[in-house]
Amino acid sequence: QSDLLKANLKNRLADHGLQNEVQVLQTGCFGFCEKGPIVKIQPDNTFYVSVEPKDAIEIVDEHILKGRKVEHLLFKDPKNDKRVDDSKHMDFYKKQVRIALRNCGFINPENIEEYIGNDGYAALGTCLENYKPTEVIDLIKKSGLRGRGGGGFPTGLKWEITNKVEADQKYVVCNADEGDPGAFMDRSILEGDPHSVIEAMAICGYCIGASKGLVYIRAEYPLAIKRLKVALEQAAEYGLLGEKILGSDFDFEIEIRYGAGAFVCGEETALIHSMEGLRGEPTFKPPFPSESGYMGKPTNVNNVETFANIPPIINKGADWFAGIGTEKSKGTKVFALAGKINNVGLIEVPMGITLREVIYDIGGGIKDGKEFKAVQTGGPSGGCLTKDFLDTPIDYDNLLAAGSMMGSGGMIVMDEDDCMVSIAKFYLEFTLDESCGKCTPCRIGNKRLFEILDSISQGKGTKEDIDKLRRLSYVIKDSSLCGLGQTSPNPVLSTLDHFIDEYNAHVEHHK
Ligand code: SF4
Known part of the structure; x- marks a missing residue:
């Protein structure tokens, strides 16, 4: 799509003899994946979203030649249905502070x-x-x-x-x-x-x-x-x-x-x-x-x-x-915001921002008006946080204290329809696949952990299995050689801590 759009823009400019006056440059990611492909017109900073290759004609003929913005390609603010023409005024960008991503989407990375x-x-x-x-x-x-x-x-x-x-x-x-x-x-x-x-x-x-x-x-x-x-x-x-x-x-x-x-x-x-x-x-x-x-x-x-x-x-x-962030976590963090959220994308936020601000202000809330259920930070090494943690300022120490971790920056949002036992199973299956097999607790322990979890999720588990899950998780954490094994049970433990009712419901189903 983007390559075709770029080619169409160049061709249309050439049709009007403007190929030497107006440059079409390909940048890196602007972050707002949900609304890509994005076209930004400089120097007036107009930000067009969800642009299709066919829109190239209108952008050149209307905006470039006549100076008239193409209204239907501007971002529509869901709060009031008004069109916004500059990323500065979009909720997705307002609370972001871009240090690591400062040039992404603004410069030609090949120049x-x-x-x-x-x-x-x-x-x-x-x-x-x-x-x-x-x-x-x-x-x-x-x-x-x-x-x-x-x-x-x-x-x-x-x-x-x-x-x-x-x-x-x-x-x-x-x-x-x-x-x-x-x-x-x-x-x-x-x-x-x-x-x-x-x-x-x-x-x-x-x-x-x-x-x-x-x-x-x-x-x-x-x-x-x-x-x-x-x-x-x-x-x-x-x-x-x-x-x-x-x-x-x-x-x-x-x-x-x-x-x-x-x-x-x-x-x-x-x-x-x-x-x-x-x-x-x-x-x-x-x-x-x-x-x-x-x-x-x-x-x-x-x-x-x-x-x-x-x-x-x-x-x-x-x-x-050092002036940005919290006492022990300075600067910003880049997160890949994904899952059941309206504004999927790549964001960079100051340490200390709350999960609520990330999910509702920047992320635009939960898709299809559903209820927020949990957010997984730290990828397969992290944990699921419930709505009780929405006002927790995000930094290394707070996320650890809440039973998750910062990790490298994956942030996946779940809604009321997600089964947390299945989510734990998904992450455990991933680490099971990725275990290098060098040490026994990770290689065999995670396999057994997965089997118990699988049996519970299929409605074949017992209350004793839930206890076994917890005990085995701690053994794996305490005795694995590297960080992968030491953190692999985290999604299981955090879902056991915060969503025990869902585990019990699967077990009750068995009786
Ligand atoms: Fe390999 Fe680390 Fe797992 Fe041990 S804990 S099997 S070293 S990945």
């Missing part, structure tokens, strides 16, 4: 000059010219940035640990192996703004003393890979990667490594094994990758979204970033 024209590579220049590596690390520590891949470990501290290890070679790794069901945060950043990640990896290399970077990306992300490759070539052409970057003594290059879609390879040690050509299995920590990682060398691993936050922190200052 480095557009990135440079929007402060791109200024942070790298500032670091190389004005700061020692330890000073940059102090700045990142002061900003309070925590890893956005799920763990929430302080980024500056991670960099500091790797900086302090002596080695002849160190590595910077970008984890782009996003695998949660319904999550597409990292993919959108790489598709919409690949240079922000490249710039941040170079800054990280400068800070920890690494001359090599590796992006570990899912092979199922062809557009992200294509744009990353174009960006890497352009950065090298402009002297922003390679030897003596920007006239300094700092050398840095980046290679791409492809992942085959194993969820467990999002775990740092499994990811490193996979990059080394070994089976993607986690190992015990310590040693941590910061001491012994890729090829046995000190390695700093951060995910795409974490890196995308780095250049603005350097450009605008640690205090600016």
